[in-house]
Amino acid sequence: MSEAALREEIVATARAMSAGGLSPGRSGNVSARFESGMLITPSGLAYDVMQADDIVQVAGDGSVATGQRAPSTEWHFHLAAYRARLDLNALVHTHSLHATVLACAGRCIPPFHYMVAVAGGSDIPLVPYATFGTPELAAHVAEGLRARKACLMAHHGQVAMGTTLSAALELAHEVEILAEQYFKVLALGPPQLLPEAEMSVVLEKFKKYGRAASDVEPGSPS
8 A cells, every 4th residue: 555545544444433423532542553663643623623634654763754743642551562463454542432442441341242352362461651742652552462452551542453444444343242231230230251272263263254265174164
């Protein structure tokens, strides 16, 4: 994808994130891997007025060329996430309601439902709190994403990654749905969790999910 097209897609993703209720106001941010660094939404600019030219290029060393807007204050953890996950190319950070509620309560999302595996493991972890925009927070997020495609951030929100921007946004929506479901389960009492052995089975099945029919063995589940 060309730089121009990627910039347009970042803007479209950020607007969809906001319109979908995942990030109220000007909260949240979106980025995509580009060259040795990334392209990321600017700091403090409303999504409805954001244009492709407003997207900021951040080099692999964190430097920003003069003449650009200031990048999102969270650029540190975006860049750290790309270093930790060389297989993923896009990141969406949101302050979605139920994910943020759980994060503020100090709760991860455990295997109460098999779809938790959509993030790549048997839970969606909670990473420790650190002040926004700091290298300390970046280190926490990178560690949380090392073996997962999504995590909650204590007293903050959620992060979701994907091979593409659309995949990252879809996962962010799924994390919010799971967070809402788990929040409601907690209201009924202690949740019943799926055992690790079953989550391992689910994770293996997820490897075939969405593949072409020619790539799936006869009798495999859809």
